[in-house]
Amino acid sequence: MFTHVRRDLRTGRGRRAVDPVIIVGAGPVGLTLALALARQEVPSVVLDEGPGKDDPRPARTVVLREDTAALLTRLSGAPLDDLGVRWTGWRSMRRRQVLREVVFDDAGEPAPLHIAQHVLTNALRTAIADEPLVKVVTDSRLDTVEQERSGVTAHTRGPRGTWWRGSYLVGCDGPRSTVRKLLDIRFPGRTAVERHAVAALRTELPWPGQALLHRTPPWRMSGPSAGEVTARPLPDGVWRLDWLLPPGKDLVTPELLVTRIRETLAGWTGGTTPPYDLLDTGVHTVHHRLARRWRVGRVFVAGDAAHLLGALGTHGLDEGLRDVDNLAWKLAPAWHHGPHEALLDSYQTERRTAVAARLRAADQVLPVLRGGGALRGFVPGTSRGHDALLADGHLGHGPLGAPGAYADSPLAPRHLEHEIPVDTPPGTPVTDVRVTAEDGSFVQLRSRLGRGALLVVLVAPGTGVWDRKHWVSAGIMPRLAAAVTALPHPAELLVSETYPGAPAHTVLLVRPDGHLVTALNGVRPADLYAAAEATLGGKDRDRTEQAEDTEVAEETERTERAEQRSGAGAEAGSRTR
Incomplete structure (x- = not known):
């Protein structure tokens, strides 16, 4: 049996038991979602089609940006920097010339984290x-999903085939979902936008710890080649090398790949x-x-x-983890x-718009960077400028790689009288500044x-050099603390000496996933409340006593259907509550 008692977030009082969230898929996205929900006292059942472990595949790796690496570190508590490699540098080359x-x-700029996917999953x-x-x-493959107003019922087949009951269900089960x-x-969408031959090998290269994008290298390559190779470091002297293949279905044999490895290493x-x-x-x-x-x-x-995305150096796992960060707190x-x-x-x-923007940017730039001369007018500039666009995808910059913004979100507050601009536009991730927590400790905002x-x-300059007890009850702090307590959702009050572009006494409201809601000029309780209410979707909450009664009725109806399917005795032994 898997039962959890729901608790009121403000009072901590227990409420009636409810069904867990069902997560289908035990890859990095599904496992991260389970941890993210657990941090907010939400139970989950993860249905893993496999045996519960991943076979080592050194050539299957992921590159994590600053925000997604921080998310995984925070949730897992694992020393991911020790399990992967933070790049010490990046270089872009064309033939023999270093362009960037x-x-x-x-x-300076935060380094991406490169880690084998099976290491991350473990x-x-x-x-x-x-x-x-x-x-x-484990060994549970989904084959049926039924839902009513009050919940979701799923059936899995396999050695542990049974019916599962959940409050919600999230499919994190990959491309063939x-x-x-x-x-x-x-x-x-589009199939086979790009193809890469991939190899993981242990060797020494002239730039230890640095990643390299090399376009049109000066040596001849055997077999099909589009003239581009990427090298990314992994722990223990291991490198992942990717060779861009031309369009088509040319077969890459093991012999051809070994020849390509030798030619590339010799050229570098x-x-x-x-060796x-x-x-x-x-x-x-x-x-x-x-x-x-x-x-x-x-x-x-x-x-x-x-x-699905990943052309031009973009990486799909980053966006999958941002999906999790966005969905879990909702x-x-x-x-x-x-x-x-x-x-x-x-x-x-929010998430579909953000991912669609990245796909659109990649699809627009791809023909230009891969030789589509007829479209060059739409992306002006020299080949050096095109290389910079490609590097942006690898480094997490610009429309090809930067985290998405939710500026046009339906959760964005409208017409706040005392809103002011700061260097972080509303809807974008906040800067990770040092803050003072409620217990007086200094921590990072993230x-x-x-x-x-x-x-x-x-934002209160000077607070960092004074003991918290001297300023927590002075000036505008009591009024702000009272305003925070009155918000329609639990909130934590933090203090920072500085924030980019923010004058003294600026008040920032930040979503649980780190995106800025608004910046206010001073303590403005009405605007702060309105912004918080908008962030939660407005006033139209549909949780009513009538809905509670409906859930009870549907629970009875669902139980009767389940008994008809598998018998009351079998159902009683397999349901998870």
Whole structure:
């Protein structure tokens, strides 16, 4: 039996037991969602089609940007920097010329984190093993989804085939998503946008710790080649190398790939192939697809089940993790207090719009960078400028790589009288400044995200050099604290000495996923309340006593149907509550 008692977020009083969230798929996206929900006291059942472990594949890796790496570190508690590699630098080359070189350090641009996917997945599984609110069920393949107003029923086949009952269901089950197919959601897009031959090998290269994008290298390559190769470092002297393949279905044989490795290593090291140990190979095909709908009633899709992207250096896992960050904090209040349709609907609106913008940007730039001369007028500039666009995708910059903004979100507040501009536009991720927490400790702003609470940040220069007890009850603090307490959702009050572009006494309202709601000129309780209310979807909450009665009636009807399907005795032994 898997039962959890729902608790009121403000009073902590227990409420009636409710069904967990069913998560279909135990990849990085599904496991991250389970942890994100658990941090907000929401139980989940993860249906894993496989045996519960991933085979090592060194050539299957992921590159995480600053925000997604911080999300995974915060949720898993794992030392991801020790399990992967933070790039020390990046260089773009064309033939023998270095076009762009970036050095990553603590004071400058944040370094991407490169990690093998099976290592990341194992770290998430380890974190879940110690989480009592998450139940992972292996060898369970979904084949049926039914839903009513009050919940979702799913059936799995396999050695542990049974019926499962959930409050919501999220399909994180990859490109061939069963959830998406059962809901009859269209998944249009383009197939085989790019293909790459991939190899993971242990060797020494002239730029330890740096990633390299090399276009039109000066040496001849055997077999099909589009004249582009990428090298990314991994731990223990391992590198992942990707060769862009021309359009078509040319076969990449093991012999041809070994020849390509030797030619590339010799070209980079001055003509002689250095010793290397080949660990893994493969062919990576990039597709661009976007699901028409991301929500159908109480069922959602996320990650590769909702979108596929990855051309021009962009990485789909980043967007899948941002799906999780966006959805988890919206499911949590729905689970604790009942569904708020505007808040749940905003998941599709915000995330689908953000991913669609990246797909559009890649599709527009792709023909230019891959030789589509007829379209060059739409992306002006020299080949050096085109290389910069391609590097943006790899480094997480611009429309090809930067985290999406929710400026036009239905949750954005309108017509706030005292709103002021800061360097972070509303709807974009906040800067990770140092803040003083309510207990007086100094922490990074990002460390307070993901707990389901809104964050209210007061910019107060000078507070960092004084003990908190001297200023917490002085000036505008008592009035601000009272305003925060009165908000329609739990919120945490933080204080920062500075924030980019914000004058003294600016008050920032930040969503649980780290996107800025608004910046206010001073303590403005009415505007702060209105902004918080808008962030939760407005006033039209549809959780009523009538809905509670409807749930009870539907629970009875559902039980009768389940007994007809499998018998009352079998049903009583297999249901998870």
